[in-house]
Amino acid sequence: MQISVSYLTSFYSKEKTINLITKTTADYLHADLMDGLFVANKNFNINEIVPLLKETKIPLDIHLMVLDPIIYIPILKELKPEYITFHLEATKDIIKTIQVLKEAHIKVGLSLKPETEILELMPYLSFIDLVLVMSVEPGAGGQEFLPNTPERLKTLLNYREKYNLNFKIEVDGGINNNTISLIKEADIAVVGSYICKAKNYELQITKLKNIINDIDYLS
Numbered sequence: 480m481q482i483s484v485s486y487l488t489s490f491y492s493k494e495k496t497i498n499l500i501t502k503t504t505a506d507y508l509h510a511d512l513m514d515g516l517f518v519a520n521k522n523f524n525i526n527e528i529v530p531l532l533k534e535t536k537i538p539l540d541i542h543l544m545v546l547d548p549i550i551y552i553p554i555l556k557e558l559k560p561e562y563i564t565f566h567l568e569a570t571k572d573i574i575k576t577i578q579v580l581k582e583a584h585i586k587v588g589l590s591l592k593p594e595t596e597i598l599e600l601m602p603y604l605s606f607i608d609l610v611l612v613m614s615v616e617p618g619a620g621g622q623e624f625l626p627n628t629p630e631r632l633k634t635l636l637n638y639r640e641k642y643n644l645n646f647k648i649e650v651d652g653g654i655n656n657n658t659i660s661l662i663k664e665a666d667i668a669v670v671g672s673y674i675c676k677a678k679n680y681e682l683q684i685t686k687l688k689n690i691i692n693d694i695d696y697l698s
């Protein structure tokens with residue numbers, strides 16, 4: 480399992496937190512961009528965030544919690560992100576948004592809120608590269624992992640196998656040393672406060688990777 484680190488909740492500024500993450504063995508930097516419309520919080524200004532994220536050497540995994548995600552793609556593509564994920568609930572133009580991302584050579588992620596049925600993803604699963612399963616309500620870091628997540632993950636794993644699809648599965652929210660084992664079959668775990676509210680980021684990543692390695696070894 481890979482670890483994508485979210486800088487959303489931290490003791491430090493965005494700049495310092497991103498810089499500290501860059502020094503770790505994190506597989507991705509997870510950038511949560513919230514517009515104050517799709518979710519209540521607003522945490523970015525596009526002119527400030529682009530230069531900030533341009534500096535990082537870790538592959539970028541952008542999570543758009545915004546209405547009308549398509550309008551952000553022309554500027555975000557400058558960052559050459561590996562993934563841009565947008566929400567199923569945020570636009571009527573899902574196919575068009577997928578096409579625009581593909582034309583920009585960016586891998587496509589689709590996410591859904593915890594109460595949206597996994598079945599609603601079905602029409603898009605063969606066109607996308609990643610499904611981001613929210614294990615908390617989108618909009619803030621530091622929330623508790625929702626107990627319906629393992630069942631939702633299982634449904635998605637079953638679809639992937641049954642229809643022979645290739646999308647990766649990422650789980651986001653409330654992941655720590657107690658909850659990571661509940662999503663052991665996911666490909667990528669997004670982890671925010673468990674890493675960025677600790678003194679030693681790398682130590683936290685190592686603890687999570689050790690838990691996963693132990694599970695793999697025993698199974």
Ligand code: DX5
Pocket residue numbers: 485487488509511542615616617618619620621622651652653654669670671672673
């Ligand atoms: C929530 C964000 C998450 C969040 C993860 O809206 O999408 O990426 O920052 O943070 P923790 O790990 O603190 O739940």
Ligand code: ZN
Pocket residue numbers: 485509510511542651669
């Ligand atoms: Zn996120």
